[in-house]
Amino acid sequence: MIGHDVFLPTPLPVLCVGITVMLAATAWRRSVNRSFLTGMVTLLLALVFAGRHTGTALDNGDSLFIQDQWANYTAILIMFSSMCILLMSWRDDAHDRTTSLVDEYPLLCMLGTLGALTMVFSANYMPFFLGLEILGVSLMGLVTFRHRPVMPGYEAAMKYLILSGVSSAILLFGVGLAYGVTGSLRFMPPVTIGDISPALPVSATIMILVGMFFKLSAVPFHMWLLDVMEGAPVPVAAFLAVVSKIAIFSSLVRYFGTGNQPPFLNDILYVVIILTIMGGNLLALRQTSLTRLLACSSIAHVGYLLIAFLCPGRLQSGAITIYLLAYTASTLGVFATIAAFATPDGPDGTVIAQWKGLFFTRPFLASALSLMLLSLAGIPPGIGFFAKFEIAATGVEYQRNLLLGALIIGSIIGLYYYLNIIRVMMSAPSLPSASLNRHVRPELMALVIVLTIIVVIGGLFPARALHPLLPVSAIPSDTEAEMTMR
Amino acid sequence: MGEILLPLLILSPLAASLILFVTAGRMSAYAVGTVACVSMGISAVISVVLSVLLLSGPATGIVQATLWPWMHIAGFSADIAFMLDRISMVMILVVTIVGLLIHIYAANYMRDDPGIARFFGCMTLFVASMLVLVLASDLLCLFIGWEGVGLCSYLLIGFWYDNPVNTAAARKAFYMTRMGDAALLCGMLLLATAVGSLDIGAVLAAVTNGQVTSSAVNMAAFFILIGALAKSAQIPFQTWLPDAMAGPTPTSALIHAATMVTAGVYLIARLHDLFDLATPVMALTAVLGALTILMGACTALVQSDLKRVLAWSTISQLGYMFLALGCGVWQAALFHLMTHAFFKALLFLTAGAVIVRTHHEQDIFRLGGLRHTMPGLTAAFVIGASALAGLPLVTAGFYSKEMILSGVWPAHFRLTHELILSGHFLWGMALLGAFLTALYIFRCVFIVFFGKSGTTMRGQTSRFMTIPLGCLCVLSLCGGIIEMPTTFPPLHLFSALLDPAASHSHADEPGWLILAGAIVPLAGLGVAWVLWGRPSPVMREIPGQAAVIRFARTGEGIDMLYDRLFVQPFRFLTWLTRHDILDYVITGTGRLARTASTSVLRARTDFLGTLALWGTSGIRGADRLLGQIQNGRVRWYAAWIAGGLCAALAMAVLS
């Protein structure tokens, strides 16, 4: 029964309660603002309780959930991102003239966050799978919140539904095979036991990997991301790019561990990383839509992250933590700037050409956006610089020369398209200044400022960001032992 | 005292130059002229004082002034240092005195030009550079002056920059001398590498001591020779000098007489110890000098521009000096340099005065009969012409030319064991040159000053212009008697001055050599009178078709040849490569990357289409399939997922 002895990281019940309260409030009287407020408060509470849990974990590692530094770190990132995203979309929907009440939006956001957190904390296939699906289904709903035109939103939802259905099925099939092999649902790669041939666990692992790659949008499985992000409203795109990626990456690291990967995985990862970096960057070159471009860039960044994942060593944990932070802060910053720039009845800021001359009309926003983009490109003084530096360091330490080559080439290509946006902002303005968003919402402005400060401070003093998060290799120790045993 | 005066000597014109440049356009023309002339006067006085100081000292005494260290570094050191010895003493006297006269002349000549401050700024700088060149005790320091005169000549030749022809001429002069400079620099680098210093004394000592290998000496001498040839407009660099006439006449006088072109001669004379050890280079010098004599004279013979005639004559006369240097009689070269400075300055200044008074008419065939309207100038020009032609006994040119000829006769070059180049042959060429010299210069005299008057005159040559002319007349006539051939009274002041220790035994010199040297110019004069001087001249106009004349125009032909061979291809090539090729390559790569991105995009639609093409029909074109398949399809995305799964599994299978 649900007793004090069940191990459960506190943020999960806090979120559940929050969602229930929100639901109840909605049932009582619908109010968008109240929903948003409830969501914010819930997330804040969850953040406060981030490091805590109820009950005690089972010694044999059979608990459904796990809580360690890594999980806490990614959970904090996720909750923080969710808060940012809620903030980004707050009055956006409240002032939407076409629909009077859209309080499902914060509800779905919260549900998505819950799913992501569940994945992060899970130590068992079952919560992992449930979290994944909660996140996925919430996203399907969220994607359709686009104002105008509506059709792309539905189309995106449809694509996401079918594709994620396929990938979930693949992943589940893999999980089923793993379960069949080991008889346990513990969240770790299956190992051969008894008379069962080793081919089966291999195929199970690969299928799980493919499912995760789909959610991570690594290259052969990346196509949905562009369309879905374009079809989705800007904050939801941010959600897709940040929250769901962090969650799945967190699970990936937990699942495979941070040690040496078995050779067959190594090969596949090698290929996928190179494809991801090259494909993501090359695709981004020709995009004219900012959200699509960011989708491509997030694909590329996943590739960079995977390099660190593939290079176990002293620097790995630091590289992954700082890179996640850099990616989160910078991407959120870009999306926040887009949201700040967008107007209810003017340009929505997703087409790059609309940004022409922003440097002259909105110098602060333009500077902030430039800083974020530079950080994404890995140029000082943004935090992304140090993050990329760390990634390269792990690569060098492990002598993954091919990957480093891809990193360099990808970075140079990336530099081009990031700078291209800055270039557009610096060209002479073409829009009549009337159509500009004159009144940026204060909370959005505050968000942009906060993210800017994070990016700069993180870039100048990365040690502060690096230090407390270091013990990242906090996968269950026995898993590690098994990994090394193999 | 000398240590103080030596820098002052250079500083005086330099300061004048600075003053003139800084105050450009604020001072009156008169003040500008005064500043320039006074500064030149000061340096002339100083140089005289210095000469007296030097001569009063011991025979091998020098005045040295080391100002400050320039570059001291492991393996090499150079100082900003000046040194006055007998050779440079001759040079500074020539430079300052002739320079002073030219400046006085120019102050009047350029009176009305708006750019007079710039003009005199450059002129004084020119003299200063030349003084640096002459006085430097270090080859690197000498190079400052060496390039400085080049720069100043560029600025002065292109002084009237309104006309593109002038600036083109200026650039040509600079480019050609710059090539020589580059070679000279190479020579210096070689010496610096071998010796570790470029101090002239140290270099010569090292060379004579045999510290430097003979091939290095030969190479260094060769490089330095090229530099000297370019500076002195010898074959094959002769083409810039005639064009340099584009500048104001005093400039031409300065370039031709006192500074610039004599630098090459001076340099070789200064380094004669080095050249003495490089026999092939000496032979080359002599041969090129002899060739230049003839080429310059022939070309001068057919020129119709008064100043051009004088320019080619300069080239020709410099040929004499190089011949003398090549034959090892560098004293003779310096002597000729001095006398040449006198009479060539005289000729140019006179020509300038004539040109000013005839409304800038320079074509000799449009002038004529000037002796009636300007007898003074006629006299001055005739004196100059006589000195140039070397009319015996009365002119300075005779003595110096005689010294060269007598020095050339006994020379011989042992190039290899079998091949010996005899000086007799060179002597013959020089003699022929002397004949031609007389011929062409008196052609000028007869055409311009005799015959019918052709142009209108104006004004009067001002007093300030006549004073220098008078001085130069005297010098041209009497400047030569300080050194006489041995058959004459044994007066060897000049050689003694330069090289007191040397013995003067030209005993083996046959007496008829002098006679030949004396008669040949007179013969030239006679022929010229026959051809152009009589009331009904034999040749009034140039018969352009005559083969001999065309042959004589080689000097200009070579110019054309250079133009075709070097200048035009260079222009064409730079025009062709005006865009950066590498830039194109990079841009192309960028375009390639963009294409790649497009094809990546297309790949997600192509993949299955291609598979289907292979699998099913193989008949229908891929195009139609492509047309049916569009982007953004869920099924294709799903297919990619399935494909990725297949590939991943296959990798696991294969591994």
Next chain:
Amino acid sequence: MHALALLAASVTVIGAIMVITRKVAVHAVLYLVVTLLALAALLVMLGASFAAMLEIIIYAGAIMVLFVFVIMMLNLGQPDSAREKEWLRPRAWLGPGILAAISCAELLYFISPFSASLHSLAPITAHDVGLSLFGRYVLMVELASFLLLAGLVAAFHIGRNRVEDP
């Protein structure tokens, strides 16, 4: 293998193949019901009678009704079936079909050496499942409720008739 099991298995596979090849949606739904029923039979043979019941009640019952309901609402007519016919040309399905076949073959390659285990397959009764469901995995039930809630909200939002802007 028991003949009955073989029969059920073949019905399942054939039914599935029929589902994906039908032109008319209602036929496909019917075949799908058949497939699900056969699958339920298999589940019973695997000793999971509780699961089999759920399969029949929820899947074949409830979910399929949804399909039928939607097909009715969409009111797909004759042109649609004609179009479906057009879509089912070999040209359209061969490529994907091969791809699917390859992945199937690869999976089978991995599975085939899997020797049969000799564990006895004792039935897992509803009791066992219930104990586990509300014992150890009770939190999962809670989470599943949130999954359903998410689906509900999402479907509610999507299905709501929003005013289309001009």
Next chain:
Amino acid sequence: MPVFSFNDTLLLATILFSVGLAGVLIRRNMLFMLMSLDIMLNATALVFVGAGARWHDAAGQVMFLLILALAAVETAVGLAIILCLHARGRPTLDADTGNLLQG
């Protein structure tokens, strides 16, 4: 009770899964795609039940239950989207047409 071995279960599930995958890939009609998805999910559910039977573990059936829930949710949302698209004037259920999002 007849024994149906885990190996056979896997064989059948694989085939079923592949058929479902093929359905998603082949069919352009969104309804059929959804049905194919259901087939795939059923295949995985079968694996879980088989595995649960093999290890005599109830967790397999719990997973089956959860998959059932997932299938229900996906179907519901998918059908809602289909309805919505249809209501907004998309003439057919062809998933390949009317691509607003591409490139």
Next chain:
Amino acid sequence: MNPLPALVLLPVLGGGLAWLAERIRPHTGAPSRNASWWMMLATLIVETLLLAMVTFNHPTIRTGPWLEHFSMPWIPTMGIAVRLDMDGLSLSLIWLSLILCFLCACLATRQVTVKAGTFHLLFLTTLTGIVGTFLATDLFLFFFFWELMLVPMFVLIAVWGHEDRQRAALKFFMFTQGSGLLMLLSILGLVITHDRETGVLTFDYFTLAQTHLSPTLSMLLMLGFFIAFAVKLPLVPVHVWLPDAHTQAPTAASVLLAGILLKTGGYGMIRFNIMLFPDAAMYFAPVAMGLGVVGVLYGAWLSCAQNDLKRLIAYSSISHMGFVVLGIFTGSRMGMQGAIIQMLAHGLSAGALFLIAGAIQDRLHTRDMHRIGGLWTAMPRLSATGLFFAVASLGMPGLGNFAGEFLVLLATWHVSPVIATLTTVGLVLAAIYALRMVNRVFLAAPKEDQRPLEDLPVRQMAVFACAMIFLVVLGLHPQPFMTFSAPSPLPVMATNSEGDHAP
């Protein structure tokens, strides 16, 4: 109180103040850009005073190799610290930077009217990056500054540049950044190797210098550094960004680019290629010298063909930088001294030429030499200045450029007479392009449609005169600079190779 961090941080702080000054003043209605300009000037003056303090605190420069040292932990887990060290080389290059900044401040940045505060902020930020690059002895910090200085420069070009500015800015950034990534890999490689060897993860320059590397690895790492520096310098095959960037940049940025930014490449080659990898550098020297010669000739050649004034100067920079490479890789102290002198002199002469080109563009609104002509009549002072610097850039003896070129050539002659001879051809070409410019722009027949033009004011002339005097002093009395700017050797040498070549 250590002055080094203040030296680095002061410009950026001053820039911030300058930016604020522009923001605040508009309420009073006073001309705001002057306020920001004064702020910038004040910053530069304070910085100069600081630098003077550093310089004159050490009258006996030759006694200690490193003048100042500063160290502060930054990212301890990675062994990264803020390590700043100053020796004569960095000191002299910082002096050059400051002098050029003064030139810019007095002559160019006042013309900026659009967003002057931001302009000054970016300008000073670039200066921060440059000073930091010259001072950093922590490889990570060096890389940080190396990348940092690109960003403001990119913005300067992209916003205040000329017609095709954005493409040029992009090109500039891509090239320098891309090559910087290679350097990053090299840095990491070195650090990790050192880590493997000793178990100490550090980015300290002096510690890393003692790493024992296999010849192959050493060569690879050296190449990584070399490529980055070669792009920045720029050496020929990778120079293509430079003409565009220089041409399109606003005057002040051009000056900064040509005057100082390029020098960071040369500085890096001395400090990192030669000193960290002496053996590999010696081994690689023939190739580098070959590239240097090609650079000299190719740059000069293309410079001869340009019609755009700024482009011509830009290509001439390439040519001059070829000398720098040549000098550095001769492997002798003489060549290195020559390279340093050449860098200083080129900074001044090219910077001044760009200023003049900028002044001409301000007045005539064109850089096409066909459309400019005969400025001497209209603007004698400007033209005379232009002439002076053109002559300096063609290598007139007695001016700074010649001193550098001569030393480089002499050092090269020791190594290979053929290369030196080839390089002298570059001098002839230099004469051609320099005089072509002079004869097109200054000493030429005036164009018909010329409006009366305003000559340089006396105050600006005074500023130019300082540069001229400095060039003359550099040319005639370079000895103190040579002694002063000699790069300090590493405290503990790898002993074997450097001793032979640098007596």
